[in-house]
Amino acid sequence: MGAAEKLVQWDPTDIKAELIKKYPPKVARKRAKQIMINEALENGTPEITANVRTIPGIITMRGCTYAGCKGVIMGPTRDIVNLVHGPIGCSFYAWLTRRNQTDPGPEGPDGENFMNYCFSTDMQDQDIIFGGEKKLATAIQEAYDLFHPKSIAIFATCPVGLIGDDIHTVSRQMKEKFGDCNVYAFSCEGYKGVSQSAGHHIANNQVFRHIVGENDEPVEGKYKINLLGEYNIGGDGFEIDRVFKKCGITNISTFSGNSTYEQFATAHQADLNAVMCHRSINYVADMLETKFGIPWIKVNFIGAEATAKSLRKIAAYFEDQKLIDKVEAVIAEEMPEVDAAAKDAQDRTKGKTAMMFVGGSRAHHYQELFNELGMKTISAGYEFAHRDDYEGRRVLPFIKLDADSRNIEELEVEADPERYSPRKTEEALKTLEEKGLKFKDYEGLAPDMEDGTLVIDDLNQYEAEKLVELMKPDIFCAGIKEKFSIQKLGVPMKQLHSYDSGGPYAGFKGAINFYKEIDRLVSSKVWSYMKAPWQDNPQLSGTFVWE
């Protein structure tokens, strides 16, 4: 069956109706607002409801605040001891499961790396009854005595918030006691907020409050940037760093893939922040600008074209012909191999369709890679985005704060009296903007998707299955929980949170990997084996006689 044939079979309004048909009325009403038929309207996109509570009993793809804080943001930093205060499970499940790779680099094989370890206070019932502060203090002491790390981070899980353990005071006291180890805590109990998103915010706040700006020792380099919202899953960050290096761009700190404590501590010395996953890290970008005067731009290193475009943006910002030329030279050098790989894959991928339901920006970024394969995204959405991730930053003033968002702390950040220095004058920024470089801006997913595609927030298992049945995409992208139910339907499923294997998919080399991977998935013979030969023709029409 050709792709074109499939596309004419459905109408987005019917699909939407089909998705919510089975729900109780209240649920149907709520879900209807989170399912948007994309129309390219004159003044922007239609409105979608996002960042609202998950409906109890509806099998959601979402995780919790703790997962966003410890799992996503703090997990990839190698030399911080991440100690989870709570019963054992939460720490266990976040133990090496996100495929964040790390490379101690110049520190050599003996460099500090605590990422392979899982630390927990393993609270017992007496700790829940009598409080766990003492146990926490002892655990911090034991971690310090064993490892002498630069820094220990404490994470609170659900029961800790409920019994009222004051993890911040314990951390401060231990920090004072040690003198040479920065100890701080994250109140990232799972029940706060409606998804991982709250945890990102909490992580951003504490990293900014406790680490960023701690080290003023100058960092060498001509074009200094930070890369925000890149987590080095499957080695994505390695590839981006390779390209930066080739261009002569100094990446002071990645938040937080393949990162170290020192990198965060010196991040305020960058001249530009390049933001990849906006959802998970935008708070740090804004705070770095307010406090230190570093502007930020949105970039995307997923897709070869996107990578080239992002490099050009960075070069344009520095307004140095040498860098601009170098970036062009690098792109020219890298692209032939990419083009050849895309061309090869396109024979099999062109005209095929994809669906993507991932995190807070990957469902957007990866569309670029699929475009390069000649594949169309017919439906996409996020697990824990906010409206601006769909509709663009211009809707920020119109987003109403609800109780769940209100209980996440907003840091009051002011310009640093000594260290604030605007990297560009107002005029310079304006001139750059006129040339097309947009600061503090992004358009969101919806404008990039075609008319009549379906944009769905907080997709759940039931809708995923229905969507696949009705629209029969050639590939579906989501996380591990969704993988096998989709594949049972005979549709290949590619994990894009933590990948299932493989990567990197970022940058030029990553694009090549991705083309090969998608080609493999959509071309695999296995999908043709669902039916046994005799099932096509169940009635025996003749008899065989052995003679």
Added chain:
Amino acid sequence: MLLRHTPKEISERKALTINPAKTCQPIGAMYAALGIHGCLPHSHGSQGCCAYHRSTLTRHYKEPISAGTSSFTEGASVFGGQANLTQAFNNIFTVYNPDIVAVHTTCLSETIGDDLPQIRKKAITEGKIPEGKYVIGASTPSYVGSHVTGFSNMVKAMTELAEPTGKKNGKVNLIPGWVEPCDMEELKRISKLMGVSTIMFPDTSGVLNSPLTGEYKMFPAGGTTIAELQSTADSTGTLALGEWCSADAARQLDKKYKVPCTVLDMPFGLKATDRFIEALRTLAGVNVPEEIMTERGQLVDLISDMHQYFYNKKVALAGDPDQLIAMTEFLVSIDMCPVHIITGTPGKKFEKRIKEITADMPYEVNVKAKGDFFLLHQWMKNEPVDLLISNTYGKYIARDEDVPFIRWGFPILDRQGHQYFPTVGYKGGLRLLEKILTVLLDRKDRDDPETKFELVL
């Protein structure tokens, strides 16, 4: 070195767990609940726990794991989760239409003191549970016990469905404990060969090793049916495999319905399987068939053929109590030397059992319940071993210490086969030995000098 910061010197830790050899109760409850036909497990708490448990089970079984959650946010955490759970029931029965929902608590709902039985009762009396549908519940706070405890609690909760009719059904209840779907299949095969008719619960075979056909079934064909669970009160007796995983449920049936129970070790290895067969034989009053005798003889044959490679080899083990007890006994019975053994699940009984099993060994075994992989690693640094057997997390230690490694237990995240090839029974014993031999002989082939590299081993 991946675990380069682990020092050889062992210092006492009072509060810090490093690299745990256990996880939390609800994941065990979720796995057990999947062994009921038409059952949707439901996690009463915030959705993060549920997401983690589903992810980890998915990674291990490579199958879809469906489960609902009460999706607590701050409000529910303050005011209690009753409204969320009642709403969840309504949505679940409308959208997914399971035969039964198996609810378990999490740290959150336990800490705020949600009274699960009361919420459930209220939902039933208020007609929130549709006619002909069932809800069972287990309390599974993670600050008590481990994933094993959670499994046991949910299996015990299954006995709530038991309904004595006063007429015996002539069957034996078989509680397999936390083993793989294929192990449950194998136990059923053995029982059938023995001519014993059983009700096995939970039974994840057919649920967590279902075929790829182009069709997705949220409730696959396998699993113990509700009718079977109801009938457990009429059985001749119960065989519970594993003190930690299965005994509570069996004792409950004994206490409430006078179904006599026998608690056995999980049938891993020769001796534990012998005892299992013996128990089936006496319970049902049958003779052991020739096929079983052949399988047993084959296992003994392999042990004798390859004894030279097992003899006196030192082994380190990490895992869950029921599995470790049987495995330790197996290793001892083939003249291997289990020297370091840890489980994360608390229980002094475990240490005692291991000491008994290894009492005749000419050395003192290191054994610890409430241990962790960090301690195991330190022990291994102090007294190196020839083989490590544990879940996937052991691979970091195995690589650092250059020790042959077998994945066995839960979770296995990086290999296949555990869902399909059983390790229980005599045939399972054959497979375990094959795995042990393969890694030991692969190592020999790698390390022997060229003069010693030989075709025939």
